[in-house]
Amino acid sequence: MGQNPTPEADFTAAVDFEKVQQEPKFQELRRRHRSFVFPMAIAFLLWYFAYVLLADYAHDFMSIKVIGNINVGLILGLLQFVSTFAITMWYVSFANKKLDPIAAEMRSELESAAVEPQAGEKN
Amino acid sequence: MLPLTTTTQAETQVGEPWLNITIFGLFVAITMVIVLRASRNNKTAADYYAAGRSFTGGQNGTAIAGDYLSAASFLGICGAIAINGYDGFMYSIGFLVAWLVALLLVAELLRNTGKFTMADVLSFRLKQRPVRIAAATTTLAVCFFYLLAQMAGAGGLVSLLLGIDDRLGQSIVIVVVGALMILYVLVGGMKGTTWVQIIKACLLIAGAFVMTIWVLAMYGFNFSALLGDAAATAGTTDILNPGMQYGASETSKFDFISLALALVLGTAGLPHVLMRFYTVPTAKEARKSVVWAIWLIGAFYLFTLVLGYGAGALIGPEVIEAAPGGVNSAAPLLAFELGGPLLLGLISAVAFATILAVVAGLTITAAASFAHDIYANVVRKGQVDADGEVKVARRTVVVIGILSILGGIGAQGQNIAFLVALAFAVAASANLPTIIYSLFWKKFSTQGAIWSMYGGLAAALILIAFSPVVSGTETSMIPGADFAWFPLKNPGIISIPLAFFLGWLGTVLDKRVEDPAKQAEMEVRSLTGVGAEKAVDH
Structure with missing residues (x-):
């Protein structure tokens, strides 16, 4: 990117990113983002691999019929769909409420700071 | 699937080839008009590679579904469920859950830090030249294997759908598919490609939905009754339980874990999926x-569960396996069973459209990677204007198109699942570790990126080369030879952790320290979107 300057790159050339990185507001944004996505990623991967191991090694358990011909394996498989949809909706609502407002605020601050360099000093 | 008796041949040679061709021709004509209209404003590199960043989330999500639901997903998973039952279903779960990696860890941060290609992100705060070359290499490798799989699939499909069995006829069809794809990508760029994918996704999902309702209605919307009938037709209730395919031995069980790992971590490293986020x-x-992609793909895989068991119940595994096209023929045969030649024609046209759209998406990704990463940034060191870059991209499209036509003709009859699994394993080993490290690990260095990408790529390729897929068994690519010492068909369980380890080791052993200002810039950009959001104003 650095070798191929674009209008976007020029626009932020005046921004001191190292300073922005140390700002409490940015630290808070990063903390919120990471403290949601990391535990969630670990949780769904564990749940997925628990399912994979059960389907792979616990055939008898997965073959127990629950309702009619629908067995434990099918229900756990469909629950993977449910959990995927649920995590998706959870993340979207989290990001809309907790991440987007800070990101938008910082963005407009940095943009106005780039237009008027003095304004950036207040942060 | 060669030993066919003449009676099964007569029974399974279904539908009217000319009807199929006509419906497919209509699809091509309609999409071509849309592509031409959509591409009138293709001027800048951002127009050509990223459709001027003009698509909405809903449109792009539909296009992602169109890109992701390849013929392997539609025909392959329906067939796998019809024949192997539950084990086929496990594939679709891996393909879906993988999207959470993209949603939580990759999509937004990547959108904020790159412009056109995966290499933009990976080389952001590391040394440009070596990282770009490595990222372009892995991008081209993944695209190449994926392309081969799709082209080989196109050849196999026609034997069923158009009644063209001989090698020459199939080769001609591959040439036609390849030529159409070149035309779409050349004329339409990313905008045209995206529209083809959107139209195809709508057709595919609508078609699968109608068939699903149809099958369920035949069983009074009682899924349990459908399962019972599938078990009765198959003659065994094993089809409802896990283990029919992967439960055979301890090795095959372990192989499934390896496959599951490659599937779940591969999606977020597929360059053609990543590139869609720039549109x-x-x-x-x-x-x-x-989010759109997850809903559409999830719904689609639920449909395939019904369709797969429906094909198993109404047609039966033996008939499917004996049909030309084998396992892949389950969905088309079910369409014929339900709606006669017309529905078969529609579903066949959708299947062709599927291959066309996926191939177009892969081609533009590979062309962008070559023109933007290798030509503009490495060869010309950034001293090239956007027009020159797009010109190179267009030429690359033609070259890649011709290569994939030749490769597709050569790969006819090859194991398609092997090629797709290879693409996923390479994506998960060579791309994902570096993507995750560069987005989240402050100390990550150029040496770590290089070691991880080349190490992951090499490990995946070497392990595949010495696996039973290439030699040692009757179904191998080279059945006569036996130089397989790696027991698993999928290398993921070794190559993915190895690539993560190499990324860490390369970094801690690196004497160079990366520029902290660049790291700060990347982190701030990735989370706030500063700079990137202005990219719309052209």
């Missing part, structure tokens, strides 16, 4: 794209 204006739209 939207903001990170929020990138997030919406993934």
